[in-house]
Amino acid sequence: MRVRLRFKKSLLHRAERLCFGLGFAAVALTGGVLAQALFFQTFQNWAFEQRLGPSSSYSMADLTPLAAPQEERSLVGRIEIPRIGLRAVILEGVTQPTLALALGHIPGTAMPGVTGNVGIAGHRDTFFRGLSRVQTGDKIVVTTLSTLYEYSVKSLEVVGPRDTRVLDDSSEPTLTLVTCYPFHYIGPAPKRFIVHASRVM
Numbered sequence: 168m169r170v171r172l173r174f175k176k177s178l179l180h181r182a183e184r185l186c187f188g189l190g191f192a193a194v195a196l197t198g199g200v201l202a203q204a205l206f207f208q209t210f211q212n213w214a215f216e217q218r219l220g221p222s223s224s225y226s227m228a229d230l231t232p233l234a235a236p237q238e239e240r241s242l243v244g245r246i247e248i249p250r251i252g253l254r255a256v257i258l259e260g261v262t263q264p265t266l267a268l269a270l271g272h273i274p275g276t277a278m279p280g281v282t283g284n285v286g287i288a289g290h291r292d293t294f295f296r297g298l299s300r301v302q303t304g305d306k307i308v309v310t311t312l313s314t315l316y317e318y319s320v321k322s323l324e325v326v327g328p329r330d331t332r333v334l335d336d337s338s339e340p341t342l343t344l345v346t347c348y349p350f351h352y353i354g355p356a357p358k359r360f361i362v363h364a365s366r367v368m
Contacts (some may be wrong), residue, residue: 207268208294211256215245218312225334242267243272244279244311246287251297251305261288270294276334279316281308284337286314291356295325298360307342307364318364333361334336340366361367 239260247254261271270289270318277283289295307318318341325348326333334342347356 168196170276175244208256210253211242211244211269215242215310215312219310240268241311244309247308247310248297248301248305249302249308250302253294253297255289255294257287257309265291267293273334276343277336277340279311280314280340281339282338285309285340285342286334286345287342289347291348291350291360295344296349296350298344298346298362299350301362307344309342312342315368316340316366319367320364322361322363324361324363326361328357328359333359333363342366 202304239258239262241259243257243259245254245256256269257266257272258269259272259274261273265271266289270287272278273286273288276286279285291298301320302325303320303322305320307320309316309318324333342362344362344364345359348358348360349356350360
């Protein structure tokens with residue numbers, strides 16, 4: 168009886184150590200991924216500012232449409248939502264390696280400056296975490312190397328993961344932000360949170 172009890176205790180201790188080790192490894196891995204993303208964003212924002220130059224002033228005459236990037240992870244621009252403190256570089260594409268480092272321009276949607284619906288996707292637990300606090304009327308600024316575009320949030324909605332109508336083309340210059348929902352869901356989230364905005368400048 169005592170032998171069995173000792174054996175069970177030994178197994179429990181080993182299982183406890185294994186779970187602790189796996190948990191520590193998971194935290195370390197997550198921390199490493201987040202640190203890589205932070206470093207990438209910091210460097211890309213610095214490089215973006217350098218390419219913009221010291222006197223970046225835009226006017227309506229500067230509204231030059233951005234040609235569609237040809238390669239995955241090529242630079243599209245930068246997005247800012249001042250009220251919620253969001254600022255992140257946008258790359259072309261929505262593959263996992265791209266979204267691990269930045270926000271992604273959804274292929275097939277319009278590019279900034281082109282009349283149509285510009286689609287931008289991001290993870291709810293990294294760059295688009297702040298979207299949980301976005302409100303109608305919030306200002307969104309999308310900056311490319313040639314132009315600055317300003318949008319105003321018009322509506323918010325939650326849709327199913329296969330509801331692609333939110334990315335349908337538009338006869339007006341619009342912006343659609345897409346992330347998973349609910350924001351604090353554990354595991355793959357079942358829905359999508361959508362921010363619709365219209366260009367005002």
